[in-house]
């Protein structure tokens with residue numbers, strides 16, 4: 001038998017040294033568990049792991065969802081960017097859609113990996129979610145901890161930081177722009193949770209189909225507006241250099257039904273800017289106006305329609321009271337102009353302001369002064385070019401080859417007919433011949449009516465409109481607001497008759 005008693009002296013000594021060493025390690029370990037904090041233990045264990053692992057040629061960047069309490073922009077950008085990188089071999093995906101989103105949004109599931117190639121570099125993304133553990137309070141939030149891990153060869157570190165990550169951020173921004181649902185903010189819309197209008201505005205998705213392709217207007221004017229907007233959005237540095245607020249004002253004027261509101265929608269759709277539709281008649285004081293305007297966001301279009309009727313600006317000097325609690329705080333033209341020129345516009349970026357009117361001649365000169373509204377755009381009656389576009393959009397034809405084209409061309413050039421009127425005629429039927437026949441009859445009728453008006457046989461359209469506007473001004477403000485809305489929707493029709 002081999003027992004401790006039979007062992008040679010030296011072996012028995014070694015055995016007892018080993019036994020006491022093992023006992024001390026156990027003791028130190030249990031003391032360590034008790035006295036060394038979790039963080040330090042975990043640091044020591046990863047340091048030991050690092051020292052004894054073979055050197056890796058890969059570097060992994062950990063991109064947490066939060067940086068402190070704020071969201072990490074790199075994480076958000078990665079989430080958006082990786083949606084475009086999902087390969088057919090991916091096994092699990094997350095799908096979601098909120099009521100305001102047009103399309104499904106797809107994201108990778110936890111644990112999934114996505115490979116990406118940038119120039120000659122290969123990069124591997126991994127989406128990691130760590131469930132919270134009861135005794136593990138070393139990160140805040142209490143919920144799941146989410147991060148992306150980006151791994152690549154160490155030699156690419158500088159290029160990843162200097163070029164790849166900025167590329168991912170820029171790409172994510174343009175994806176978001178492409179997917180952006182444009183909103184129409186109005187103070188009458190019901191407010192939703194994600195309206196972000198500071199509790200002042202409700203919003204709906206702008207689903208106005210108008211684009212520059214559907215606008216029947218002079219092509220040179222169209223090009224001028226597009227060029228102007230493009231120049232505006234790329235001139236951030238220029239505005240800073242010359243010390244001007246980064247804003248641009250457009251005044252759209254012209255008869256009812258010539259496309260002022262449609263053009264606003266086309267501009268918003270082109271720039272992907274939200275619209276804030278402001279009814280001045282619902283605002284009673286300059287301080288109200290200030291609060292409301294301060295709650296609008298950057299990259300947006302502030303619209304004030306029918307500026308000539310919304311506020312009797314020309315009556316500024318006559319001390320018009322808008323039922324304000326005290327006259328010093330009532331809404332005035334100078335209050336509005338202060339915002340256009342001053343404080344409000346300089347605390348926001350990329351703001352567009354659009355005023356519309358049917359009567360440019362009735363506007364207060366202060367509004368027309370150079371530098372106030374940068375661009376004045378006259379939307380006018382339908383031309384042959386406009387008609388061609390409408391015929392192609394509404395009837396799907398190249399009208400030039402139709403037997404009635406010559407007659408229509410002559411009538412359009414000699415009649416004050418609005419694009420809205422032409423569009424209405426073209427919409428009446430899908431039969432091209434019947435539609436164009438109807439248009440010819442309509443144009444002839446309108447033409448002879450205009451001749452009668454010119455000869456004083458009937459009251460002309462302008463006098464009718466003038467009377468309607470006078471009626472509006474004589475009403476108390478509350479009625480005026482209601483009537484204005486009725487007039488606005490009915491006015492297009494009114495001008496047709």
Ligand SMILES: Nc1ncnc2c1ncn2[C@@H]1O[C@H](COP(=O)(O)OP(=O)(O)OP(=O)(O)O)[C@@H](O)[C@H]1O
Nearest residue numbers: 214215216255256257258259260261262419420423
């Ligand atoms: N230039 C145009 N090109 C294409 N469609 C137009 C144009 N002008 C008007 N329309 C058609 O007529 C409808 C009414 O036009 P819109 O509301 O834009 O006119 P408006 O100038 O804003 O009129 P109002 O002065 O009454 O507000 C539009 O929905 C559109 O279908």
Ligand SMILES: [Mg+2]
Nearest residue numbers: 260261262305
């Ligand atoms: Mg309009």
